[in-house]
Each structure stands twice: as C-alpha cells, then as structure tokens.
Amino acid sequence: MRTFTSIIILALLALWFTALTGCEGYTRPPARADVAAVPYHEHSLWNLYRARDYMAQGRYEIAREHLALARSTAKTKEMQELLDREIAAVNAAIRTRR
Numbered sequence: 001m002r003t004f005t006s007i008i009i010l011a012l013l014a015l016w017f018t019a020l021t022g023c024e025g026y027t028r029p030p031a032r033a034d035v036a037a038v039p040y041h042e043h044s045l046w047n048l049y050r051a052r053d054y055m056a057q058g059r060y061e062i063a064r065e066h067l068a069l070a071r072s073t074a075k076t077k078e079m080q081e082l083l084d085r086e087i088a089a090v091n092a093a094i095r096t097r098r
Contacts, residue, residue, distance in 0.1 A: 043073040048083065055090065060097070064090045 038045070047070035054063035067090060071083040 039076055040079050041073045041075050044070045044075070044079055044083075046070075047073070048086070051086065051090075055093075060090050060094045064094070 047066045051063040051066035051070065054060070054066065064087065067083055067087045071080060071087065074080045074083055
C-alpha cells in the first residue's frame, strides 16, 4: 500500500510539474515560409483590394469608402497618389451614373 501511494504521489508531482512548465519540453522548428515584404501598410492593401472588388461589382459608393480608408492608412507617397487617382476614378463613375 505504501508503494502504491508513493507512485500516485510521484505521478501527481510529475503532472503538476508539467502543468507549471507549460509542456515546454517539445519545441518544433518554425515552418519555412517564403514571405514577400512590401513597403505598404497591410490595411491599405486590403482596403484597396476590397475597393477594386466592389468597383467590379458596380458598388461605387462602398468602393469609395474603402478607398478613403486605404488612403488614411497609406504609408508612402506613391500609395497615396495611387489611391487619389482611384478615388477620382470612382467619383467620376458615380457622377456619370447619376
């Protein structure tokens, strides 16, 4: 009986220690990923993508909103100029539809 109790206590201590350490005994190497870095803000790129998708659907008002959001988060002068041209094109499309 004394041996059984000792084994149970040792097993509980091992589980407790594992829980405290967070199972850090096993670490796998990070996956190899080929990532391309771009000098643009990710929110600007996402909103530009969404705006162009909305423009293709003919939803110009929503496209203009997404372009304005993209313009507000643009980092570079080049991206700001591109978005200004896109906004002007959407505004022209909205005016011709009215």
